[in-house]
Amino acid sequence: MDFRLTEEQMAVRDAAKDFAQNMCKPGVIERDTNQQVPLEQLKQLGELGFMGMMVDPKYGGSGMDTISYVLAMEEISKIDASVSVAMSVNNSLVCWGLEQFGTEEQKQKYLIDLASGNKIGAFCLSEPEAGSDATSQRTTAIDMGDHYLLNGTKNWITSGSTASTYIVIAQTDVDKGHKGINAFIIERGMEGFIVGAKEDKLGIRGSDTHTLLFNDVKVPKENRIGEDGFGFKFAMKTLSGGRIGIAAQALGIASGAYEISLAYSKERETFGKPICEHQIIQFKLSKMALDIEAARMLVLKAAWHKDEHMDYTTSGAMAKLMASQVAMETTVEAVQIHGGYGFVKEYHVERLMRDAKITQIYEGTSEIQNIVIARSILKG
Numbered sequence: 077m078d079f080r081l082t083e084e085q086m087a088v089r090d091a092a093k094d095f096a097q098n099m100c101k102p103g104v105i106e107r108d109t110n111q112q113v114p115l116e117q118l119k120q121l122g123e124l125g126f127m128g129m130m131v132d133p134k135y136g137g138s139g140m141d142t143i144s145y146v147l148a149m150e151e152i153s154k155i156d157a158s159v160s161v162a163m164s165v166n167n168s169l170v171c172w173g174l175e176q177f178g179t180e181e182q183k184q185k186y187l188i189d190l191a192s193g194n195k196i197g198a199f200c201l202s203e204p205e206a207g208s209d210a211t212s213q214r215t216t217a218i219d220m221g222d223h224y225l226l227n228g229t230k231n232w233i234t235s236g237s238t239a240s241t242y243i244v245i246a247q248t249d250v251d252k253g254h255k256g257i258n259a260f261i262i263e264r265g266m267e268g269f270i271v272g273a274k275e276d277k278l279g280i281r282g283s284d285t286h287t288l289l290f291n292d293v294k295v296p297k298e299n300r301i302g303e304d305g306f307g308f309k310f311a312m313k314t315l316s317g318g319r320i321g322i323a324a325q326a327l328g329i330a331s332g333a334y335e336i337s338l339a340y341s342k343e344r345e346t347f348g349k350p351i352c353e354h355q356i357i358q359f360k361l362s363k364m365a366l367d368i369e370a371a372r373m374l375v376l377k378a379a380w381h382k383d384e385h386m387d388y389t390t391s392g393a394m395a396k397l398m399a400s401q402v403a404m405e406t407t408v409e410a411v412q413i414h415g416g417y418g419f420v421k422e423y424h425v426e427r428l429m430r431d432a433k434i435t436q437i438y439e440g441t442s443e444i445q446n447i448v449i450a451r452s453i454l455k456g
Contacts, residue, residue, distance in 0.1 A: 084144065093151040096151050097155065099117055100152060114158055125193075127163060130145055130171070131187065153326075166196055172314060172317055173310060174301070197239055200230040203215060211257070214229075225292055226268075241261065241264075257307035271288060273287050279427075279430035318439045319439050322435055323435075326400040326435035329407065337409070338361060368406065374399065389452070396435075
């Protein structure tokens with residue numbers, strides 16, 4: 077077993093680190109305070125080839141492996157999780173779903189612009205009454221012969237107002253249950269499609285999270301992804317990969333808080349010596365380092381499973397569950413190490429603590445990850 081990264085993977089990691097430090101860190105506190113969408117950073121990510129990292133170059137992507145993707149996600153998430161969540165959704169959910177299951181016509185029309193970063197994508201599954209229970213879709217798409225008529229509401233949608241292309245999950249046949257669900261490609265500007273209220277959130281405040289409303293939106297038949305009734309399988313398979321991206325985001329939030337705390341502990345003095353010389357602080361830093369390394373191994377293993385075309389459902393769930401837990405615990409301890417300074421925005425760790433919480437909720441709550449893992453181990 078070789079734990080060494082390839083030269084290409086290290087180059088990607090270093091490029092992501094440089095981008096995060098030089099392009100994301102300046103203004104990150106102000107963007108968080110003002111809920112400002114990092115449009116310039118997302119544009120630059122596209123120019124770097126980071127908005128379609130795993131997409132085949134013939135469709136505008138960078139043709140990289142999943143390990144390179146999670147390395148980049150970690151580095152960017154150390155600084156600004158609002159940038160990395162838009163990057164994650166575009167890569168893991170939208171681009172991957174279209175490349176794997178879309179028609180050639182759909183790839184030519186939508187994927188090339190999304191993978192190159194010319195346009196941003198959004199993934200629309202959650203509803204006011206369908207979060208963890210993804211089979212309870214109230215949004216409907218009625219077959220009208222030459223098109224579908226889409227009606228309903230989606231909420232908690234990342235990149236809700238900045239996206240141009242939306243993958244929307246909707247019920248086409250209620251009697252068939254989850255086998256009557258389909259996935260559709262919706263374009264901004266379609267008549268009857270309204271971008272609703274922006275959420276005022278605890279964390280990832282630079283990410284534009286919106287409610288979306290669909291009122292008799294005419295969707296061309298050619299905009300359905302996959303065979304009739306494939307939508308639920310599409311959503312679940314896509315989210316399994318998406319969880320690896322969010323695990324990497326959580327890992328980055330944790331390692332970012334740890335690195336700040338480690339540096340601070342060497343500068344801050346109490347009782348006549350740096351606080352890193354106090355055993356209680358050493359123990360906190362030791363546990364942070366241990367937990368982060370354990371989470372990193374799970375994230376890289378899940379990414380490796382995906383690259384090797386192995387089943388990554390369980391390893392992805394384990395990575396997300398562990399990394400999100402580590403992110404929450406590590407950021408709380410980071411604030412504690414900083415004391416009063418940790419409670420103010422200037423020192424960054426309070427923002428990382430707020431950003432950490434969402435990693436235990438979106439793309440499958442921690443409770444859902446436990447269910448996925450339990451089902452897997454009980455099957456044997």
